[in-house]
Amino acid sequence: MHMQPTSSMKEEFLQKWQMGLQIYRPLIDNTSVSERRKAIKLSADVAMASLRRGTTCWSRALIQKTATEDNFLVRQMLSGIKAETLINKKLPKVMCHRKIVRRSKKILRRRKSRSAIEEVAAKARKLVKKKTQGLRNVVPGGEFMSNDVLLIQETLDYIVSLQTQVNVMRSIVDAAEAGSERTAYYLGKLKFAIEDG
Amino acid sequence: MSNRRSRQSSSATRISDDQIIDLVSKLRQFLPEIRERRRSDKVSASKVLQETCNYIRKLHREVDNISDRLSLLLDSVDEDSQEAAVIRNLLM
Numbered sequence: 001m002h003m004q005p006t007s008s009m010k011e012e013f014l015q016k017w018q019m020g021l022q023i024y025r026p027l028i029d030n031t032s033v034s035e036r037r038k039a040i041k042l043s044a045d046v047a048m049a050s051l052r053r054g055t056t057c058w059s060r061a062l063i064q065k066t067a068t069e070d071n072f073l074v075r076q077m078l079s080g081i082k083a084e085t086l087i088n089k090k091l092p093k094v095m096c097h098r099k100i101v102r103r104s105k106k107i108l109r110r111r112k113s114r115s116a117i118e119e120v121a122a123k124a125r126k127l128v129k130k131k132t133q134g135l136r137n138v139v140p141g142g143e144f145m146s147n148d149v150l151l152i153q154e155t156l157d158y159i160v161s162l163q164t165q166v167n168v169m170r171s172i173v174d175a176a177e178a179g180s181e182r183t184a185y186y187l188g189k190l191k192f193a194i195e196d197g
Numbered sequence: 198m199s200n201r202r203s204r205q206s207s208s209a210t211r212i213s214d215d216q217i218i219d220l221v222s223k224l225r226q227f228l229p230e231i232r233e234r235r236r237s238d239k240v241s242a243s244k245v246l247q248e249t250c251n252y253i254r255k256l257h258r259e260v261d262n263i264s265d266r267l268s269l270l271l272d273s274v275d276e277d278s279q280e281a282a283v284i285r286n287l288l289m
Contacts, residue, residue, distance in 0.1 A: 003223055037268035044260065124243065131246035138253045152216050155249060156223055162256040169263045176270050 003156065005164035009051060014168050016047035020077050042070050046077045048165045057150070058158045061141025220245055 020043025024036075031039075045066050052059035067074040135151060136142030139158050145151040 033268050036271055037264050040267050041260065041264040044264070127243040128246065131243050131250065134250045135246055135253075138250055138257070149213075149216060152220055155253075156220070159249075159253065159256070162253065162260075166256055166259050166263070169260065169267075173263045173266050173270070176267065 003160045005160060005167055009161075009164045010168050012051055013047050013164050014172075016050055016077065017044050017168070020044075020047055020073065023073060023076050038069075039073075042066050042073055043077065044165055044169060046074055048161050050078060051161060051164070052157070056154060056157055057145060058140045058142075058154045059161075061144070065140060220249070 021040065024031075024039040024043070045062055049059040049062040049066070054060055063074060063078070132148060132151065135155055136145060139145075139151070139155050141154070142151065145154060
């Protein structure tokens with residue numbers, strides 16, 4: 001099964017992103033470049049997260065995170081009750097009871113005498129654990145996913161969503177840059193012609 | 198589920214081979230380096246996880262980069278110019 005951003009996902013993302021930017025429209029001319037940049041990025045993130053309609057952990061976490069940066073925008077982009085639920089919904093606390101895990105690992109260690117193979121396996125597991133932690137750092141809400149199965153599912157979904165976001169944003173910026181160059185080119189030509197006579 | 202103790206939580210912290218195979222097949226399209234790997238032992242799992250991390254970070258950087266470019270475009274454009282019309286029609 002190949003996961004890919006579908007055209008309906010892209011369309012919906014674009015629509016929601018544009019809606020988010022519309023909210024900033026009256027402010028656009030009076031803000032700094034960095035504020036605009038923030039507006040662009042935050043509305044893109046909410047648009048991406050809202051595609052999942054609260055069904056994934058990463059999207060809920062991303063919405064909550066964005067809400068701390070711009071509560072108004074998130075509320076505007078997610079209409080009504082839904083916004084309240086998503087913003088205020090408590091994310092589950094870290095479910096991995098460290099003391100219990102540590103204790104059980106200790107018990108397991110005492111029971112087995114380690115062969116060379118077991119040593120290698122243990123090292124590999126440690127490495128996997130480390131890399132899994134790395135994944136938790138880059139996926140929104142990763143810190144709440146103590147279950148590795150969940151983590152992988154969420155990661156895959158997050159990647160497809162990110163690709164959708166990047167895909168659409170890239171098309172827009174490429175078109176805008178090409179458009180402005182072309183326009184600038186013709187404007188330049190026009191200016192030259194006017195100045196000439 | 199949170200009441201079941203040691204066995205549950207210690208097995209939940211490990212990724213199974215099946216999950217790795219599944220993840221690898223899905224990541225294959227994005228990560229050509231992974232395509233050559235066939236084994237799904239723990240060492241490969243580590244590599245897959247690392248590459249996945251790297252890929253996600255790369256996507257993040259791309260979004261940041263595009264956001265920068267767009268914010269500059271909006272900045273350099275006069276309110277009444279044709280460029281403004283083009284960009285604003287696209288974005289807003």
